Amino acid sequence: MEQQLEAILADHPRKREELIPILQEVQAEYSYLPTEAMLEIARYTGMPESRVYGVATFYAQFRFTPMGKKHTMVCRGTACHVNGAERILEEVEEQLGIKEGETTEDLEHSLETVACIGACSLAPCLMINNKVEAKMTINKVRELYKNGGE
Amino acid sequence: MVQLTDFQDLQRQAMADWESLHQDGRPIIMVGTATCGRSAGSLEVLDALRAATEKQEIDCHIFEVGCTGACYAEPLVYIIKPDQPAIVYGDVTPQLAPRLIQSYLIKDNPLPRYSIGTFGNGRIEGIPDLFSTPVFEPQARRALNRCGFIDPTSLEHYLANDGYTGVTKAFAIGPEQVIEEVKNAGLRGRGGAGFPTWRKWRFCRDAPSDQKYLICNADEGDPGAFMNRSLLEGDPHAVLEGMIIAGYALGASIGYIYCRAEYPLALERLRGAIKQAKEHGLLGDNILDSGFDFHIKIKEGAGAFVCGEETALIASIEGKRGMPTPRPPFPAVSGLWGKPTIINNVESLADVGLILQNGSDWFAEYGTEKSKGTKTIALVGKVKNTGLVEVPLGITLRELVFDIGGGAPDGKAFKAVQTGGPSGGCIPESLLDTPVDYDSLNAAGTIMGSGGVVVMDERTCMVDFARYFLDFAEKESCGKCVPCRLGTKQLLGILEDICAGNGRPGDIEMLEELGRGIKAGSLCGLGQTAPNPVLTTIRYFRDEYEAHIHEKRCPAGACKSLISYYINNDLCVGCTLCAQNCSTSAITGEFKGPHYIDQDICTQCGVCYTVCPKKANAVEIISPSLRL
Numbered sequence: 083m084e085q086q087l088e089a090i091l092a093d094h095p096r097k098r099e100e101l102i103p104i105l106q107e108v109q110a111e112y113s114y115l116p117t118e119a120m121l122e123i124a125r126y127t128g129m130p131e132s133r134v135y136g137v138a139t140f141y142a143q144f145r146f147t148p149m150g151k152k153h154t155m156v157c158r159g160t161a162c163h164v165n166g167a168e169r170i171l172e173e174v175e176e177q178l179g180i181k182e183g184e185t186t187e188d189l190e191h192s193l194e195t196v197a198c199i200g201a202c203s204l205a206p207c208l209m210i211n212n213k214v215e216a217k218m219t220i221n222k223v224r225e226l227y228k229n230g231g232e
Numbered sequence: 233m234v235q236l237t238d239f240q241d242l243q244r245q246a247m248a249d250w251e252s253l254h255q256d257g258r259p260i261i262m263v264g265t266a267t268c269g270r271s272a273g274s275l276e277v278l279d280a281l282r283a284a285t286e287k288q289e290i291d292c293h294i295f296e297v298g299c300t301g302a303c304y305a306e307p308l309v310y311i312i313k314p315d316q317p318a319i320v321y322g323d324v325t326p327q328l329a330p331r332l333i334q335s336y337l338i339k340d341n342p343l344p345r346y347s348i349g350t351f352g353n354g355r356i357e358g359i360p361d362l363f364s365t366p367v368f369e370p371q372a373r374r375a376l377n378r379c380g381f382i383d384p385t386s387l388e389h390y391l392a393n394d395g396y397t398g399v400t401k402a403f404a405i406g407p408e409q410v411i412e413e414v415k416n417a418g419l420r421g422r423g424g425a426g427f428p429t430w431r432k433w434r435f436c437r438d439a440p441s442d443q444k445y446l447i448c449n450a451d452e453g454d455p456g457a458f459m460n461r462s463l464l465e466g467d468p469h470a471v472l473e474g475m476i477i478a479g480y481a482l483g484a485s486i487g488y489i490y491c492r493a494e495y496p497l498a499l500e501r502l503r504g505a506i507k508q509a510k511e512h513g514l515l516g517d518n519i520l521d522s523g524f525d526f527h528i529k530i531k532e533g534a535g536a537f538v539c540g541e542e543t544a545l546i547a548s549i550e551g552k553r554g555m556p557t558p559r560p561p562f563p564a565v566s567g568l569w570g571k572p573t574i575i576n577n578v579e580s581l582a583d584v585g586l587i588l589q590n591g592s593d594w595f596a597e598y599g600t601e602k603s604k605g606t607k608t609i610a611l612v613g614k615v616k617n618t619g620l621v622e623v624p625l626g627i628t629l630r631e632l633v634f635d636i637g638g639g640a641p642d643g644k645a646f647k648a649v650q651t652g653g654p655s656g657g658c659i660p661e662s663l664l665d666t667p668v669d670y671d672s673l674n675a676a677g678t679i680m681g682s683g684g685v686v687v688m689d690e691r692t693c694m695v696d697f698a699r700y701f702l703d704f705a706e707k708e709s710c711g712k713c714v715p716c717r718l719g720t721k722q723l724l725g726i727l728e729d730i731c732a733g734n735g736r737p738g739d740i741e742m743l744e745e746l747g748r749g750i751k752a753g754s755l756c757g758l759g760q761t762a763p764n765p766v767l768t769t770i771r772y773f774r775d776e777y778e779a780h781i782h783e784k785r786c787p788a789g790a791c792k793s794l795i796s797y798y799i800n801n802d803l804c805v806g807c808t809l810c811a812q813n814c815s816t817s818a819i820t821g822e823f824k825g826p827h828y829i830d831q832d833i834c835t836q837c838g839v840c841y842t843v844c845p846k847k848a849n850a851v852e853i854i855s856p857s858l859r860l
């Protein structure tokens with residue numbers, strides 16, 4: 083872990099405005115913000131750890147538990163809502179056996195909601211590892227996750 | 233440094249190349265690969281087209297374009313044969329792609345039934361002219377005029393279509409005259425509030441400072457809207473051009489683009505465009521020998537709606553929690569790091585480029601007395617032709633929803649339309665003749681917002697819809713001021729109770745009183761507008777609230793606690809589809825026999841309702857619930 087983290091940090095000046103980009107890059111590397119990394123970021127930027135956590139917990143993007151191999155994001159935007167997103171989310175939860183914000187024990191799947199994917203004209207949508215699945219139905223969700231989502 | 237004359241050479245070359253692209257006798261194939269197209273599978277279609285043309289050994293140009301806005305028909309493919317108009321094919325699949333090549337390019341049969349229209353010179357029998365179809369005819373495509381028609385990764389395509397002539401024009405007339413042009417055009421901010429752009433700029437230009445900043449607000453926080461995304465993905469240089477002009481007018485040498493991280497493709501397009509602009513001397517020091525320096529940095533948002541608000545956005549760029557601060561001081565005087573800062577929306581900036589390219593008179597040709605120009609609108613929800621459109625300000629909501637949008641799908645009845653996202657309000661059928669302009673929408677209790685328009689039909693419950701927005705506002709409230717933090721929570725709690733069948737007499741009045749208090753007492757625009765969806769739905773759909781509270785009935789048949797699904801055995805054909813799909817095994821019945829739902833087991837997931845064959849239509853929604 084040390085090395086990648088150091089490489090990320092070395093790329094940024096020790097300035098407050100670099101904090102969010104650093105957090106974003108660290109999360110992109112590890113899929114979440116590990117406790118040890120948070121400490122290191124605080125040390126590097128010269129900020130109290132509480133402030134680093136303060137910023138990280140403010141923004142919806144940051145998470146403190148690892149992501150599953152397959153990360154599902156169900157859109158909860160207005161267009162998706164009007165087209166039944168709530169039932170889609172329930173079905174995904176049912177299929178994966180986890181709730182929004184959780185990761186399966188085997189780290190295969192994690193599930194989050196997102197404010198809007200931007201494919202609103204093809205609502206309801208969800209995204210699995212950055213691939214958008216549009217015009218979802220309950221049966222399409224079942225299809226997507228059968229055989230463990232292969 | 234690149235001299236102006238070098239740039240003019242580049243422009244001439246780009247135009248010559250564009251000309252030869254269209255006249256070298258080779259067919260052109262374009263595929264819409266913006267996020268919407270990709271969601272519908274356009275990259276697979278692109279691969280299939282490439283494979284088919286290679287196999288058939290067809291010498292042609294194939295490139296990716298942005299979104300024309302006809303998202304309902306994605307994936308879209310455009311084929312232009314020499315001396316023929318372009319044919320736009322909709323709903324193209326990887327299977328259809330090779331057939332299009334075989335049939336149109338090789339055998340000259342254009343397969344009209346797969347086409348939604350043509351554009352360019354000439355007509356093709358059996359295919360309508362795209363811009364004369366009901367979806368496109370009422371539109372005025374200006375900010376979107378290149379979107380979907382040029383390769384967004386090509387600076388040359390942009391240059392060949394008037395690109396960066398606004399910058400050279402601005403340098404020729406000087407900053408004061410630029411502000412004057414924008415003033416004469418009557419441009420008002422496209423990000424929400426509709427503040428006159430020139431006036432903000434004036435404050436900032438007149439503020440004495442050694443450093444000023446321009447920020448492009450590409451946070452597009454309205455969930456359900458994607459106008460800015462389409463523009464950034466389909467025509468990124470247009471936004472950069474607007475920024476250069478704005479920076480020049482303000483005397484700002486540094487620009488930021490604050491773009492939401494959920495838009496990876498828009499970010500990629502922007503990074504590519506910035507790189508090209510730098511290489512050709514359109515960004516950097518002493519741009520085209522004008523003496524003006526301008527540098528652009530990208531900041532990725534981290535998923536907070538409130539960061540669309542100006543002071544919160546500034547805090548976020550500074551690396552802090554994105555919490556708003558009281559104004560004054562206004563950012564135009566004291567913004568980023570205490571320096572004069574202007575924040576403009578993506579579309580406002582694209583409009584600035586157009587105004588400089590074509591003149592203020594041209595811009596003001598469209599629009600109303602107080603709202604000039606055109607507006608891009610994301611038309612979504614329960615409407616047939618979902619997508620992105622651009623209309624003259626002043627068009628009515630009815631034209632937007634029915635003429636362009638085609639009304640509600642599946643023969644359902646239209647109920648309401650929401651504009652302005654979480655800050656806006658819901659407009660009923662009786663007010664559909666309201667013109668889409670800043671002031672008329674305000675008078676009807678809603679706002680223009682950034683251009684999201686969500687259509688609802690008879691199956692949308694207005695109480696649930698208000699609950700949805702309050703849930704959003706409550707989650708997104710930054711927590712700094714009490715009226716917003718606790719007020720939205722209270723509103724949400726009451727709405728949840730009503731939807732769950734636990735509403736009490738007096739709840740409506742309580743919602744109204746609380747709503748007014750939150751609007752009056754909140755620190756920033758988020759709280760000041762968060763009650764709007766509740767207040768307008770009460771104003772126009774009070775009977776739905778009353779039915780929920782007093783009769784435990786959801787008239788739209790949407791609130792799960794208040795409905796039951798029921799199989800009408802006079803209509804049931806005994807196909808067993810519902811029983812097969814029911815995940816809780818609540819449905820019993822034999823093949824060709826009657827079917828029954830055990831109400832104690834049913835979770836109201838509604839899958840039986842959706843799978844029941846249309847010709848039978850045996851599953852009914854009953855409210856109040858049979859369980860009560």
Ligand SMILES: Cc1cc2nc3c(=O)[nH]c(=O)nc-3n(C[C@H](O)[C@H](O)[C@H](O)COP(=O)(O)O)c2cc1C
Nearest residue numbers: 421422423449452453540541542576577580757758
């Ligand atoms: C809670 C909140 C969210 C906002 N979100 C956005 C947004 O996503 N995009 C945007 O351009 N403006 C947004 N605005 C409006 C901006 O604060 C600002 O008015 C706008 O960017 C100014 O640009 P304009 O004058 O070009 O419209 C938001 C305002 C509030 C209060």
Ligand code: FES
Nearest residue numbers: 157159162199202
């Ligand atoms: S509302 Fe779901 S993609 Fe925008």
